[in-house]
Every structure is written in C-alpha cells, then in structure tokens.
Amino acid sequence: ALDVVNAMRDDGVLISTTGANEDSLKVRPPLVCQAEHVDLFLAAMERALIKVAG
Numbered sequence: 045a046l047d048v049v050n051a052m053r054d055d056g057v058l059i060s061t062t063g064a065n066e067d068s069l070k071v072r073p074p075l076v077c078q079a080e081h082v083d084l085f086l087a088a089m090e091r092a093l094i095k096v097a098g
Contacts, residue, residue, distance in 0.1 A: 045067050048092045049061055057084070057088040
C-alpha cells in the first residue's frame with residue numbers, strides 16, 4: 045500500500061495508509077469533490093497501480 049501512496053504522491057494526489065499493518069489505503073476527499081476531481085484521482089490511481097505492478 046505504501047508504494048501506491050508514494051506513486052500517487054508523485055502524481056500530486058495525497059492519500060495515506062491505515063490498518064494494523066498499514067496495508068490499506070485511506071482516501072478522504074473533501075466535501076467539495078467534483079466529478080473532475082474524481083476523474084483526476086482515478087487516473088492517478090491507475091498510473092500508480094501500473095507503476096507498482098511493474
């Protein structure tokens with residue numbers, strides 16, 4: 045999970061890990077989240093997962 049967090053941080057998206065083993069992603073968008081923000085987040089997540097998967 046930390047590799048995904050770091051890859052998304054490199055892409056300008058701030059998320060964090062959570063859980064006893066820090067193996068889950070914690071996503072807390074602000075209440076003013078709009079469709080374009082969701083699109084940006086999903087694109088960054090896709091790039092991060094591709095990067096981490098190798």
